[in-house]
Amino acid sequence: KYEYDEMNVIAETTMQMSKSVKESMKQIEFEKLIRQEFFSNASHELKTPLTSICGYIELLESDMVHDDNMRKDFLKRIKKEAENMTNLIGDILMISRLETKEAEVTLSDVRISPLLNEVCNSLEPLAKEYQVTLSTICSPLVIKANEQQMRELFNNLIINAIKYNKPGGKVKVTISSEGKEILIVVEDTGVGIPKEAQQRIFERFYRVDKGRSKKVGGTGLGLSIVKHIVNYYGGSIELESKVMEGSKFMVHLPREQ
Numbered sequence: 256k257y258e259y260d261e262m263n264v265i266a267e268t269t270m271q272m273s274k275s276v277k278e279s280m281k282q283i284e285f286e287k288l289i290r291q292e293f294f295s296n297a298s299h300e301l302k303t304p305l306t307s308i309c310g311y312i313e314l315l316e317s318d319m320v321h322d323d324n325m326r327k328d329f330l331k332r333i334k335k336e337a338e339n340m341t342n343l344i345g346d347i348l349m350i351s352r353l354e355t356k357e358a359e360v361t362l363s364d365v366r367i368s369p370l371l372n373e374v375c376n377s378l379e380p381l382a383k384e385y386q387v388t389l390s391t392i393c394s395p396l397v398i399k400a401n402e403q404q405m406r407e408l409f410n411n412l413i414i415n416a417i418k419y420n421k422p423g424g425k426v427k428v429t430i431s432s433e434g435k436e437i438l439i440v441v442e443d444t445g446v447g448i449p450k451e452a453q454q455r456i457f458e459r460f461y462r463v464d465k466g467r468s469k470k471v472g473g474t475g476l477g478l479s480i481v482k483h484i485v486n487y488y489g490g491s492i493e494l495e496s497k498v499m500e501g502s503k504f505m506v507h508l509p510r511e512q
C-alpha cells in the first residue's frame with residue numbers, strides 16, 4: 256500500500272510538472288509571437304516614412320523639380336517624415352524601457368498642478384491648430400511618482416483628446432483626490448471610439464481610423480505607453496466613449512507607492 260501511495264504521489268507530481276512546463280512553454284511562445292509582431296509592426300512603421308524620404312530625395316536630385324516652391328514643399332515633407340520617425344523611435348524606446356523594468360525609475364513627490372499646467376501650455380499651439388479649447392481643473396495634489404512618466408501620461412491623453420476632436424471642440428482635464436487615489440479625467444467632444452474598438456486601442460499600433468491617424472500623425476503607441484505607466488503604479492484606466500459625441504478617459508492612481 257505504501258509503495259502504491261508513493262507511486263501515485265510521484266505520478267501526480269510528474270503530471271503537474273508536465274502541465275506547468277507546457278503552460279510555461281505556451282506563455283513563452285505567446286510572448287515570442289507578441290515580440291515578433293511588435294518588431295514586424297515597428298519595422299513597417301519605420302520603413303513607411305523612410306520610403307517617402309528616399310522618394311522625395313530622389314525627386315530633388317533629379318532634374319524634374321525646377322520650381323523653388325515645390326522644392327521647399329518637398330523639404331518640408333521630408334522634415335515631417337523625419338519627425339515622425341524620431342517620435343516613433345522615442346516611443347519604441349519608452350516601451351522597451353517600461354517593459355524591461357531595468358530603467359532606473361526615480362520616484363519623487365510630484366506636484367500635479369504645475370506639471371499639468373506645463374503640459375497644457377506646451378500643447379496650446381496644437382490645440383489652436385485643431386481649433387480646440389483646453390480647460391483644466393486641478394486640486395493641489397502631490398503624488399509619489401516619476402515626473403517624466405507622469406508628463407508622458409498627461410501628454411499622450413491630452414494630445415489624443417485634441418487630435419481626435421472636431422473644430423470648435425473642447426478638452427477638459429480634471430484631476431482630483433479620491434481617498435488614497437488620484438483621479439485623472441481627460442474628456443473630449445471629439446469623434447469618439449466605436450464600442451468594438453474600445454478594448455483594442457490600448458494595443459500597440461492599433462488605430463481605429465488609419466487614414467485619420469496618418470493625417471493627424473502619431474505613432475500608434477501612445478495609449479499602450481499610458482497603459483504601461485498606469486499598470487506600473489498599480490492603477491487602472493477606464494474609457495467611456497460615444498461615436499461622434501466624444502471620449503472620456505479616467506485614470507486611477509495610488510498616491511503612495
Ligand code: ADP
Nearest residue numbers: 415416419456462463468473474475476477478
Ligand atoms: P495614435 O498615435 O494613433 O494616436 P494611440 O495609441 O495614442 O495612437 O491611440 C490609438 C488609437 O485610438 C488612435 O489611432 C485613435 O484611433 C484612437 N483614439 C485614441 N484617443 C482617442 C480619442 N480621445 N478620441 C478618439 N479616438 C481616440
